[in-house]
Amino acid sequence: MLGPHVVGVRVVVRRLVRGETGPSGGPAMTDLLGMCEAFGDGVVVVRPETGVPVTIPLDDVVSGKPVPPRPSARDRVPARTAQLRGFALFPDLVTGEVGAWVLRDSATATARRANSVLAFGPSGVDDDVERVVAHYRRPVAAVLAGSPEDARLTGLGWVPESHEADTLFQVAGTAQVARALRGVDDGEVEVTEDDGLGVARVGEAASGVAAHDQDWVGFRSLEVSPAHRRQGLALRVMSALVGWGAERGATTAYLQVLADNAPALALYDRLGFRTHHRYRYLVPATVR
Structure with missing residues (x-):
């Protein structure tokens, strides 16, 4: 051979x-x-x-x-560690512990990843599920798709939190994304800082949010108003946010997207993003 x-x-x-x-x-x-x-x-x-x-x-x-190429350093980061980096996207996030599981609560964010337990891997405590149920008014657990925690909670009667597809956590090198965005004019994008977050806006037409933690920069709330779609505004916002993160020393970029969002996945694929891990949200059947 x-x-x-x-x-x-x-x-x-x-x-x-x-x-x-x-x-x-x-x-x-x-x-x-x-x-x-x-x-x-x-x-x-x-x-x-x-x-x-x-x-x-x-x-x-x-x-x-x-033999296959050695995975990049960012691909070798455990899924739980990657999720912890994402906490920076929610500045008011309050966390607690149930063994190795992480309770997440936000007074302002409605996103499930800011109001659920991160149950990636075994918790290491016997009464973990009971403590999660007692903590939340509406218990939600984020689990790796197909993991032992997924099987365990499903066996206890937990069901998908919604009819949405699994969530994909995607990563890319900031330099790679910047190269893919070369030529995109982001001069009209206004970037400000709010509570440590980078906020990019094109008037009322498009916006997005970024957070920097160590050498990672993450993105959320990338939105374009219906009247201004297909004008390249999402690329302009992304270009400005990637630049904001790179200026702060970020070498890895990440975002999260639903697995059935074909247009977004096609865009992120062109920018160099690849799926790092897939996860889903479960709730007890009695609170769905």
Whole structure:
């Protein structure tokens, strides 16, 4: 599975270690993972993730194959951690703990992610569900789709909070988004700060909100009035907000969108956003 076609591709190569004996008494072997830089003239050259390129004689190659690219650092961030970054979008958010679960309450926001328990992963406490039900007038739980918490709450009689599709948490590099928006004129977009949030507006026609936390910038409430749609205003607002986040050192951008919102997904795909994780909201059947 090795050859000139793997140059520029991430590969793993198993090779002999000359002069050494393996645990079974036979030849010693070792694996090398990295980017294939050259193949030919009797050698394969592999650059590991750290260190200098390694030249391996083809006679020493036992086996090898291409492997998928290493996920980016932002893709390796756990879903729960990504959700915690999103708390910055709601400045008045009050949080509490039920073990590892996070109670979320906002006096001003109506969004479910600001008024529900983040139940990503086991809570670690026995009476977690009872404590969630006691905390909220209308209990809502955010769970990863298909997770053990999803199955557990469903088994206890919890049902989807609405008929809406699952929510997709999407991420992209701010530099990648900025490149995709190159040429978009955001000169008419007014960007102000309100309670630490970046608020972008094009008069009464379009608006959006951004929040910065560490090196992440998130977006919500991207809206264009019906009379002004299909004029590129959403791109102008997004361009201004991405610039606002980049000025504050953000390298990762994120947003959340319903899985059946085809127009929005098409737009975000063009900007470089990819789904990091999918989650849904559940409520006890008695409060739906």
